Amino acid sequence: MESSPQTTLINPHELQLDLALQLLQQAGALLPEAEPYSEAWLQAVIDALCDLSSKDALTGLVNRRSFEMALSREVDRVARSGEPALLLMLDIDHFKSVNDTHGHAAGDLVIQAVARAVEQTVRPMDTVARVGGEEFAVILPNCPATFGATVAERIRERVAASVVQLPSGVSLQATVSLGGAFAPQWVRSSSLLWMERADRQLYRAKAEGRNRACLEMQVESLVSAEEKGMLFAVTQQDSE
Numbered sequence: 001m002e003s004s005p006q007t008t009l010i011n012p013h014e015l016q017l018d019l020a021l022q023l024l025q026q027a028g029a030l031l032p033e034a035e036p037y038s039e040a041w042l043q044a045v046i047d048a049l050c051d052l053s054s055k056d057a058l059t060g061l062v063n064r065r066s067f068e069m070a071l072s073r074e075v076d077r078v079a080r081s082g083e084p085a086l087l088l089m090l091d092i093d094h095f096k097s098v099n100d101t102h103g104h105a106a107g108d109l110v111i112q113a114v115a116r117a118v119e120q121t122v123r124p125m126d127t128v129a130r131v132g133g134e135e136f137a138v139i140l141p142n143c144p145a146t147f148g149a150t151v152a153e154r155i156r157e158r159v160a161a162s163v164v165q166l167p168s169g170v171s172l173q174a175t176v177s178l179g180g181a182f183a184p185q186w187v188r189s190s191s192l193l194w195m196e197r198a199d200r201q202l203y204r205a206k207a208e209g210r211n212r213a214c215l216e217m218q219v220e221s222l223v224s225a226e227e228k229g230m231l232f233a234v235t236q237q238d239s240e
């Protein structure tokens with residue numbers, strides 16, 4: 001490839017990649033098999049770093065930064081397609097007492113067990129994230145209102161049924177409270193508002209006794225079928 005006089009092409013061998021490679025190795029990421037410092041190898045290193053920076057180290061779930069990006073993509077998608085989407089916020093009940101009674105390492109095992117239980121209950125297309133210490137969020141695209149309560153209840157039951165075996169021989173069971181809200185259809189909204197609405201329901205689930213799911217009533221769309229058609233037409237023209 002020819003370069004213009006102003007462009008300086010990088011020499012891959014001069015890049016300081018030791019720390020990046022150490023981080024990948026320490027995280028157990030597979031190092032690229034391609035010829036070191038080839039274009040394919042560099043791309044694979046960059047891809048692996050992106051993957052690492054979007055995951056939560058303890059659970060392997062999507063981390064908060066990546067979750068916020070996914071949520072805002074979902075807001076756009078719902079506004080364009082009008083498909084229903086549900087956001088669930090989850091919080092482990094009385095988690096502080098697990099740490100206080102059994103230690104922080106036991107608390108970590110409980111967080112990992114809850115992560116696996118939630119992940120195994122939802123569809124591969126859903127995004128499961130760890131958004132805080134003992135807080136999780138699930139984005140469920142294309143989730144009709146009638147299915148929302150069922151899926152939230154299924155997650156609650158699956159978590160309550162999981163048993164965490166501590167190295168000491170003690171076994172623990174955790175429960176979660178869940179709050180859910182549907183994205184407003186056909187309307188541009190913010191992911192922050194959506195999270196606040198789901199959080200309010202989570203607060204209600206805690207206040208009503210924990211180990212339960214509370215979902216906001218889905219707001220009925222005020223847009224007529226004709227208007228929806230026009231919205232679609234505009235969107236399709238825009239993208240052409």
Ligand SMILES: Nc1nc2c(ncn2[C@@H]2O[C@H](COP(=O)(O)OP(=O)(O)OP(=O)(O)O)[C@@H](O)[C@H]2O)c(=O)[nH]1
Pocket residue numbers: 058091092093094095096097099103104105106107108111132133134206210
């Ligand atoms: N083991 C462990 N504990 C964490 C981690 N992150 C946050 N925590 C702990 O999570 C606990 C959160 O406790 P609270 O917010 O008081 O809530 P709670 O005890 O679960 O009570 P409710 O949510 O009201 O049912 C605190 O003790 C934090 O130290 C982590 O990564 N690992």
